[in-house]
Amino acid sequence: MNSELFRFVDLSDAEVDALEARYRPLGSSLRELVDAAIRTTAGDDEVAAAVATIEALTASLRVNQIDGASGVHYNESGRSWTWGNAAIGLRNAVAPPMVVHSAENGDTHAEVHLGAAYEGPPGMVHGGVSALLLDHLMGVTASRMSKVTFTGTLTLRYRNPLPLGRVVLNGRVAGEEGRKVFVTAEIEGDQGVAVEAEGVFIVPIWSE
Amino acid sequence: MNSELFRFVDLSDAEVDALEARYRPLGSSLRELVDAAIRTTAGDDEVAAAVATIEALTASLRVNQIDGASGVHYNESGRSWTWGNAAIGLRNAVAPPMVVHSAENGDTHAEVHLGAAYEGPPGMVHGGVSALLLDHLMGVTASRMSKVTFTGTLTLRYRNPLPLGRVVLNGRVAGEEGRKVFVTAEIEGDQGVAVEAEGVFIVPIWSE
Incomplete structure (x- = not known):
């Protein structure tokens, strides 16, 4: 740590x-x-x-506030929380907030309601908001809830428009090679898969 | 239109x-x-x-509000506004909001202050927020303020952490080929270039 x-x-x-x-x-x-x-x-x-x-x-x-940003906290039981995070922070109104669920096999899943505040093209989710949520979910996927990873490379292929409303994200580890973790994920809405993503995530030396 | x-x-x-x-x-x-x-x-x-x-x-x-999201509006003089947009919308507290400036040669530039609401790693800008801002700026770059474009593919290379605070984005058209516009851009902070991006933007048929 x-x-x-x-x-x-x-x-x-x-x-x-x-x-x-x-x-x-x-x-x-x-x-x-x-x-x-x-x-x-x-x-x-x-x-x-x-x-x-x-x-x-x-x-x-x-009147009473912390200096700077929220950061990530943890306690003695190993619980950690990140309430200011731009994608998942429950205290942060910029975040939808997304809740990422991890299955036993490491696959990740999230369902998010995206309203008017996430608009890009009229009535559609901003392509950059899809990127934000995919980046975050893929980082969680790469970390397997145990190690710290940073985004190395992220490639996003925009396939279909994504209407505002309920969207679903799914991610999985596609492979590992030394300090690199390869992750794929998609975000989809009522009109099918909107964005396909491939990411290379890096495990920093100090976290091993 | x-x-x-x-x-x-x-x-x-x-x-x-x-x-x-x-x-x-x-x-x-x-x-x-x-x-x-x-x-x-x-x-x-x-x-x-x-x-x-x-x-x-x-x-x-x-008590009095529009149905659904804000959309993009325009008037008879050709002015358009998109006050609900997730990256640039002045009425949208999710947006920093970014203001994109275009030079005569088509290069784009933006300076944005990113505070606690844009945090990912402690004290750092969320990698997905960099993706959101780059995607938007690159879309504007591809459009050259005249045609409509949609993101086709976006590749982001994360080079350095990006501390919260003032960040700078720069973008340019790197080439065109049929309906495709190729754009490159970077976002940087006090520690140099944080993310390099390459994008392929698509001009939809109806906008020509």
Whole structure:
């Protein structure tokens, strides 16, 4: 475990659960507000009042805050959490958030609802959002939930448009060679596979 | 112009400016709130009160809202806007938002500040966020601000970590062949080039 990358926190699992229960609704409610801010047709006065409310709320939450970004934490039981992550962070309204499930054989799977905030072409998921989610899921796949890996090369083939709504991702390890882990994955929606991805992930020396 | 993709709106440029001035602060203030929600150490009561405030605000903004996502709009003067876009949408707190500048020779450039909401590895920009921004900038590069293009293939080579903070993207057309436009681009931070990208973008038949 590299101490520059992961911060040890002296909290029991129950205490981590309590923090998660405190902050999860903050992330969820904010995702709804982000969606509403994109779609509202409210007029000048109402929007100005909303901005004032948001600014006051931000100021009150900032009275006590950490320096910099969230990072990755772990406790004595080996539990780790990354609530600020751009793809999976439950406190981060930028993240859908994606939840990656790993099967016993190492294959990974995720189902994500992507609303108005993830739009690229009209009504469609932004191609870069597909890239973000695939990159993350493939990194998890490469790590097999135990070792740290970094993305080396990622190749994405865009096959079909991906309508906003429910999308499904599947990934698997396709091979290993020294410090390299080869992963393939796809993201699909109602119109079939939208993006096929191949990735080479690297196991850094210090993690072995 | 394909009417399924782009919606004509009967607004003058001045009216579009007024709408932009109304909604831009909503997006900006929300980005700050998203950041604060990741970094606050506020306790149970304060967070619960913040959630209640956010939910009430969301409900009030949703009283009048469009169906579905934002889409891309254009008016009679040829101006177009895409305020909900996941990479560049000024009303979308998921988007940093990136502003892409095009030089006379077609090269593109963007400078973006990426804070806590864009984290992947601790203190670093999520590799998938680099992919999102590169994909978008390269699409703009391929389009040369005039034709519509879709991502065909995107290859990303991760060279160095990219610390959170100010990042710079540069892109250019490397060649064209029939309906294909070849684009290269990089994203870099304080530690040099982080990700090199090559993309093949496709000009759909209906846009010619």
